[in-house]
Structure formats: structure tokens, C-alpha cells
Amino acid sequence: MGAAETAVDVVVIGAGFAGLVAARELGRAGHEVLVIEARDRVGGRTWTDRRLGHDLELGGTWVHWVQPHTWAEMTRYGREIVRSPAVEEAYWLGAGDEPRRGGLEDFMALIEDGQQRIVDDVRDAIPRGVDPTTGAIRSLDALSIQDRFDEIEMSDEARSANESVWVGHVNAPLDQVGLSSALRWTAATGGHWQLMHEASATYRVVGGMSAWTARIAEDVPGGIRLNTLVTAVSEEDGLAVVETEGGERITARRVISTLPVNAISGIRFDPPLPEAWHRASSETVASQGTKVWVKVRGSIPRFFAYASQRHPISVLKSEYPGTDPDGSEHTVLVGFGPDHTRVDVTDLAAVQAAVDALRPGLEVLEATAHDWMKDPLSRNTWMTHRPGQLTRDLRDLQEPSGLVHFATTDNANLWGGFIDGAIESGLREARRVGDSLTAARTER
Numbered sequence: 001m002g003a004a005e006t007a008v009d010v011v012v013i014g015a016g017f018a019g020l021v022a023a024r025e026l027g028r029a030g031h032e033v034l035v036i037e038a039r040d041r042v043g044g045r046t047w048t049d050r051r052l053g054h055d056l057e058l059g060g061t062w063v064h065w066v067q068p069h070t071w072a073e074m075t076r077y078g079r080e081i082v083r084s085p086a087v088e089e090a091y092w093l094g095a096g097d098e099p100r101r102g103g104l105e106d107f108m109a110l111i112e113d114g115q116q117r118i119v120d121d122v123r124d125a126i127p128r129g130v131d132p133t134t135g136a137i138r139s140l141d142a143l144s145i146q147d148r149f150d151e152i153e154m155s156d157e158a159r160s161a162n163e164s165v166w167v168g169h170v171n172a173p174l175d176q177v178g179l180s181s182a183l184r185w186t187a188a189t190g191g192h193w194q195l196m197h198e199a200s201a202t203y204r205v206v207g208g209m210s211a212w213t214a215r216i217a218e219d220v221p222g223g224i225r226l227n228t229l230v231t232a233v234s235e236e237d238g239l240a241v242v243e244t245e246g247g248e249r250i251t252a253r254r255v256i257s258t259l260p261v262n263a264i265s266g267i268r269f270d271p272p273l274p275e276a277w278h279r280a281s282s283e284t285v286a287s288q289g290t291k292v293w294v295k296v297r298g299s300i301p302r303f304f305a306y307a308s309q310r311h312p313i314s315v316l317k318s319e320y321p322g323t324d325p326d327g328s329e330h331t332v333l334v335g336f337g338p339d340h341t342r343v344d345v346t347d348l349a350a351v352q353a354a355v356d357a358l359r360p361g362l363e364v365l366e367a368t369a370h371d372w373m374k375d376p377l378s379r380n381t382w383m384t385h386r387p388g389q390l391t392r393d394l395r396d397l398q399e400p401s402g403l404v405h406f407a408t409t410d411n412a413n414l415w416g417g418f419i420d421g422a423i424e425s426g427l428r429e430a431r432r433v434g435d436s437l438t439a440a441r442t443e444r
């Protein structure tokens, strides 16, 4: 080994939830672990940042007690939840895209039939949420969410509303997203779409995601090397060799990659990645949308608004009331759209037009976002599969390849795409790597 080399038991690439949890578990089991993270912070696709006068979650935000891996970590770190504001008004589009206003119960009555029929066969499709590739899903996986909507008779008004609700869930045009996402997440909530909605967008973590991931990072023995981009992983003399952009070589007995499917091509693997990884990363998963934060003038009734999947912002809701230093009041809204290229937060006139389309009468003051799709370290928001990808690839993506293991929410069973899935995958691969290191020691 050359002088510039470091040797450890396990290198974990990436300090998002999957990497932090995997490294903590392995470290606590007595293995020497080094976490290498390209960003200047931990947390990956969760990130709390001070913007528009508030601590905003630019990535993952909402958690729920029906997400078992998330909730175990919440308990472990003493995290509390706070409810995002309950709404007083609902907005949606009527005939000719005319904005309509009503109460929560009016909107729920409008979408109820469509939401139920999208997932009516969930019990047959995925009888056990923890096993999302077993059941009738095998024959349904070729369908997109749009295919399913197109089979259902409904008014234009109900269609726009129902479709935007699903854009809010899957962050992409519905014809590009597998029906599998709707079915697997509803299976994770026992078949109840209302609970699935609550689980995915209701309760925030008090103190923010970044404070939570910083706390997990404190429990990673050996620490975390930030600002270090991994460029290559190869194998030499029965060891993995991890190379960084700075020219460092780190040898390890095992490597855990936590890179999302869409970003894994940023690392050169030799031997090359297994076929499933190669195929999925060249195809990319379906997520391609945006999450934007918008500050508007005044204190306004708490609302949510749904446009259609044709609109740059399909879903908008009030999240934080606030007061500026000069005493004037404002409200910060959070919005979601299916295509990240269609909302430019630096163009306030465009943001104003996008807001006007679904919630008229507001004055946009500022807007901000992080473009996770352009970010080379993610190229992905929250993972949703394209039609066919779930049953074709999931099992293969979970398998180690030589000395390299893969932990990412993108290959989780239960809440794939969510924070819960990241934690599940981190726990799974920590166990497998620990077992294989112990077995190798026993053999010697």
C-alpha cells in the first residue's frame, strides 16, 4: 500500500439517511467505517436552510408514525412532530380552468371517487406492503398512473384535481410514473389512500431535518469526511479501492454506495455496475419535478390549491405565516410541479403567473428552491419508478456486487422514495456487510 492510502473495514459513500444509519450501525458493531460525502453537509436530499426568513426544508420534510423505520429513528433521537397548518380554504380549477374556492370537505368530495378508484385493487396488487413485487403488481406494473386515470370516467374538474393530487405525490408527469408508486405507498398504509395522503404531507419534524441528521452523524464513530467527491471504485487484491477527486485512495473490505439511481453514473465502477444498475441509471427513474417556496404579502387564510398536471405549479399550500423586521406580515407557501424546468424561481413574474393560476389574489415577493434534478449528486427528487421498473429491477438493485453494497431509498421495499426507505436500506446493508465481514473473519 502507498503512503497516501488509508485502509478501513468499510467505506460508506454518501451521508444522507441511508449512509448515516448504515455507518452508525457498522461503527457500533466494532467495524472501522469511513463515510465520504461530496457535499459540505450531511443529510443528502434532506436539507433545512434559512431562506425567506424561515428555516425551510428544501428536500424531504414530512414524516409519519406509519413509517416504521423513520419512527424508530424519531424515537431514538427524541424528535417531535408538528402539524403543517390545517387548511381553512381549498382552491381548484373548474371548467375552462376557472379557479374555484370551497372548504376542505368540498375538495375531498370532489376527489374521493377518483382517489379510491386509482388504488381500488391495492390489496390484490400488493397484498403485503413490505413485499412490493409480489402479487398482481407483476401484471399491473406496465401501467402508468395516467393509464389508470384514463380508464376512469370523471368530470374535467374532478380529473384536474385528482391528477394534481398525484403530481403532488409523485413529482412527475403522470404518464411517466408507474402505477406501482400509487399502489405500493397505499399498500404501506394498509390500503387506505387517505392515510397515505396524511403520511406523505402532514407532519414536519420539529427543529428541522438538518438538526436531526446532524444528531445521527454524531453517532457515527470515525467521523464523516465532507467536501470529498468519490470518482471511482475498483477492486485490487481482494480489497475495494475508493478514489476521490483529490487523488486519495482508500482501501476497504467492503463499500456501501448510497447514491441514487439517477446519480450513480458519477462514479466509475470497475468491475462495472451490475446490469440492473446500468439499465436503471441510463433509463433514469421518473422523478423530475420541483418543490418551490414562495413568499407572498400579508397574512392570509390557510389554504391548499390544486391546479392540473399541465400547470408549472400543480399544488400550492400555505406553510408559514411570518412578520418582516419592518412589521409587515407575510406568508410562505410551498408548491410542487411535475417538471423542474418549468419553474424558474429567479423569474418572479413567472412565479407570480404560476401562483395566479391556482390561487388568485396573492402578491409574490420572493421565491426559492433547490433544483435537485440539476444537482449532480442527486439528479432525482424522491424516487418514483417508471412503468415496469419496480418489478423488473427492485430485487436486483438490492443485491451486492462483489465487495460493493447498495443502500438507497431507491432500492427499499416498504417506503421506497421516502426517508423511511433510506433508513430501511441503510439498516439492511449494514446487517449484510456486518455479517459478511464476520463470516470472512471466522473463515481466516
Ligand SMILES: Cc1cc2nc3c(=O)[nH]c(=O)nc-3n(C[C@H](O)[C@H](O)[C@H](O)COP(=O)(O)OP(=O)(O)OC[C@H]3O[C@@H](n4cnc5c(N)ncnc54)[C@H](O)[C@@H]3O)c2cc1C
Pocket: 013, 014, 015, 016, 017, 018, 019, 036, 037, 038, 039, 042, 043, 044, 045, 046, 058, 059, 060, 061, 062, 063, 200, 201, 228, 229, 230, 231, 258, 259, 260, 263, 266, 267, 290, 291, 372, 376, 377, 378, 380, 381, 382, 383, 407, 408, 409, 410, 417, 418, 419, 420, 422
Ligand atoms: C424536494 C424533495 C422533497 C421530499 N419530500 C419528502 C418527504 O416529505 N418525506 C419523505 O419521507 N421523503 C421526502 N423526500 C425524499 C427523501 O428526502 C429521500 O428519500 C431521502 O432523503 C434519500 O436518502 P438517501 O440516503 O437514500 O439518499 P441521499 O439523501 O441522496 O444521499 C446520498 C448522498 O450521497 C452523496 N453523494 C452523491 N454522489 C457522491 C459522490 N460521488 N461522492 C460522495 N458523495 C456522493 C450525496 O451528496 C448525498 O448526500 C423528498 C426529497 C426531495 C428532493
